Amino acid sequence: MSARPWRQTMLPNEIDVLVLGSGAAGLSAALSARDQGLSVVVVERSEVYGGASAYSEGMVWAPLSRQALEAGVPDTTESALAYLEEAASSYFDPRRARAYVENAPRALAFLEEQTGISYELTTTSMDYHQHLPGASRGARALSPQPINGRILGARLADLRSPLPTTMLFGGMSVAGNDLASYFALRHSPAAWFRVGGLILRYLLDRLLGYPRGLRLTGGNALIAAMLAAAEQCGIILCKGKEIVRLVRTNDRVSAALVAGKAGEQHRIRVRCGVVLACGGYTADESLREKRYPHVQRGVHHVSLVPSGNGSGHVLARGVGAKISEQCSQPAAWTPVSLVPQPDGSTVGFPHFLERGKPGVIVVGRDGRRFCNEALCYHRFVIEMVGEDGPPGGKAWVVADHRALRRYGIGVAPPFPGRLAPHLRSGYLVRANSLCGLAEKLGMDAGGLESTVDRFNGFAETGQDLDFGRGDDPYSRAAGDPARSPNPSLGPLEKAPYFAVRLYPGDLGAFAGVATDASARVLDDEGRPIPGLCAAGSETLTVTGGDYGAAGLGIGPAMTMGFIAGRTLKAQNRGKRQVADHG
Ligand SMILES: Cc1cc2nc3c(=O)[nH]c(=O)nc-3n(C[C@H](O)[C@H](O)[C@H](O)COP(=O)(O)OP(=O)(O)OC[C@H]3O[C@@H](n4cnc5c(N)ncnc54)[C@H](O)[C@@H]3O)c2cc1C
Structure with a gap:
């Protein structure tokens, strides 16, 4: 070396x-x-x-x-x-x-x-x-x-x-094509072998004194x-x-x-x-403010650049x-959550994946959905900060227990990953009822309950009458092929319920x-x-x-x-x- x-x-x-x-x-x-x-x-x-x-x-x-x-x-x-x-x-x-x-x-x-x-x-x-x-x-x-x-x-x-x-x-x-194995840990022995092998290899690199794993991805x-x-x-x-x-x-x-x-x-x-x-310019706060209309309106923005x-x-x-x-x-957008770090700072995480999964919705402080959550990240943020977006551009991903353990939300991992650190840090919010969750988030509880009620109805019929989620091939692919009649629509019905706050973010200018x-x-x-x-x-x-x-x-x-x-x-x-x- x-x-x-x-x-x-x-x-x-x-x-x-x-x-x-x-x-x-x-x-x-x-x-x-x-x-x-x-x-x-x-x-x-x-x-x-x-x-x-x-x-x-x-x-x-x-x-x-x-x-x-x-x-x-x-x-x-x-x-x-x-x-x-x-x-x-x-x-x-x-x-x-x-x-x-x-x-x-x-x-x-x-x-x-x-x-x-x-x-x-x-x-x-x-x-x-x-x-x-x-x-x-x-x-x-x-x-x-x-x-x-x-x-x-x-x-x-x-x-x-x-x-x-x-x-x-x-x-x-983690490489993009490792993800299938991580998500399959719930039911696949082959996935355990593959993920176990990757972890062993990583531990070996650390034992050899490398500051991080040598298997470089992406x-x-x-x-x-x-x-x-x-x-x-x-x-x-x-x-x-x-x-x-x-x-x-x-x-x-x-x-x-x-x-x-x-x-x-x-x-x-x-x-x-x-x-x-x-x-480009997107790592600079003052230049973002100059070019991003939502930042000019006071919406908090997180650049990942x-x-x-x-x-x-x-x-x-x-x-x-x-x-x-x-x-x-002016930039390529993605929704981002902020992950608290041990030193008190926060680091962004891009939400590319879980928004279109069954049992997951995104709502504003009024408890209402505002778009097809399975839209690509760029268009999702356009909706999030647009005229018909949530009040103040503030949004939360909400999922029930089953969806969280299957797909994870942000850095809160699917089974068998640990949720406790994320609950302790306040990144992940949990409550035993939708009403309790809304209360913890300062959200309109009635709004959230009626949204979930309506969404669960869509999940049953397979038709999202409000935003057409799962009607097009892209949002169907963002779902879960095991779910029918619509791979992107599944009910939120198994307590406890979870939420993670989302912010508009960018990937580049x-x-x-x-x-x-x-x-x-x-x-x-x-x-x-x-x-x-x-x-x-x-x-x-x-x-x-x-x-x-x-x-x-x-x-x-x-x-x-x-x-x-x-x-x-x-x-x-x-x-x-x-x-x-x-
Ligand atoms: C989390 C994340 C995931 C993404 N995933 C994808 C993906 O899979 N596919 C995709 O197409 N895009 C993806 N993007 C977007 C993609 O990363 C950017 O579009 C791309 O990296 C831009 O490349 P670049 O070389 O122009 O800029 P950069 O990679 O940012 O490189 C610019 C470099 O210039 C340096 N620099 C700045 N000022 C000066 C100066 N005055 N003198 C000398 N050096 C300077 C900077 O320090 C930096 O190192 C992703 C972005 C993020 C944040």
Whole structure:
């Protein structure tokens, strides 16, 4: 096991490509540019690499991937584009969307080849808006397979850990496709063997002195593989450093000033260009307040993004770039609960899964439901903070005992996990009756009782007459196939009852630096700024502000980063941009 730090101490005076940010977008751009024979430095502002990408599930939306073709799942570029267009509506940008859809399978194949990470088609993950033309069922979202953290050796400490609330026992990562085994513990001996094996492996890693399990999953696996590949191919990685200014001379971005620890400034001349991949603005409270209408109305918001604080936008503006808000939503939303920590702080947990399960509803302080709970996380939050949402944007997931023990709520685990710590911390609220639960939450008890009564009736007939939950394939899939007549509807009837408070949260920015189909940054007049590219959450989204499928964060970040690397090489040669080739 090597204890060598990442190669980072000596920043060169001159380099071909300077990448700012070490998430999926930045590392993809770095690997792509390096593959083109360019010398590359990645500068990361934080003390750890990976950004929100390291927190993520690492899923990518890549239509017509090799994996989909091998599986024989029918799909076409035109139907993927039609889907994006319908979901984006008036914010659709056909050229950027086409560049994304056409290059995503190439970028994914490149990433697999360069890093050794392997992606599998997630056939259970369908496009979220099944009613839209072009929607696919299981052809486009892919998940990374776990990797062994030994590829980083002692430098594992340089990788941002997963969101603490998503790990078990304080350091054990869980892959998306492990979840089925965890949920099956109630009835399956095979699940006990599998989960037992994972826990044993984790304990062994801890006994060997590792600060967390070496089985890296999701975005952590992705970033670890990218970092290892970056170092191997000679990319200079440098963390804990801040670029304070980009320099534009002779009309192109030609240098950057890096701040040293003692306040001194180091100038790096950039021969081909700079890639901005700083992860957007959503980690900054004041910028959120500026852009999020619900925050302006006083609704508490929780961003899960660790480090994108808008500094990339400031650098971009400094050389004349346009920051665009041409999208229906300023960020990708998810409902979040706040998990109390031993030191008195709280950490967010994204509620992707349990809202659509039988025996689970979401209500406001008036005790009333306000939407189809099985909507995808982005649209659920739009409802939660919308005009017809719960009073004050305050909502609680409510479940009966049976549902909680089957599916869990947030970090409160299904059987055989322990509920006591979550009850003690106040994260999970329990009462023996709905009335008692409402009283503890300061909720309208009559409202909650009549809502549950009505919902239980829907569960019996299989028809949610209020919000149509379980009427469409996506919300049916969010339910439990064992439940009939409607997999998403089950009664809340077995006391005790439980609740967890939900807040609107975000997974990353949608508003951002304006770019074209070649990932070139545009100025206020829509002209490319030579020598400047951008990718990922730093840029205006290619989705128009919708989040219509799993992987629409990392997918575009990885793909536009890949394009940026190619573009800078082509620009340097004075050739046409990669995406223009179609
Ligand atoms: C819990 C969670 C789960 C998610 N799951 C998925 C998923 O499965 N699939 C999906 O598609 N999306 C997912 N997302 C969204 C996804 O993580 C983001 O869309 C994606 O990570 C954005 O990548 P990025 O490289 O643009 O930004 P980031 O990964 O955030 O990287 C930006 C980096 O830039 C650094 N930086 C900031 N400012 C500077 C500066 N001035 N100079 C240098 N460096 C700087 C930051 O510190 C950070 O390390 C998830 C998000 C969360 C929070």
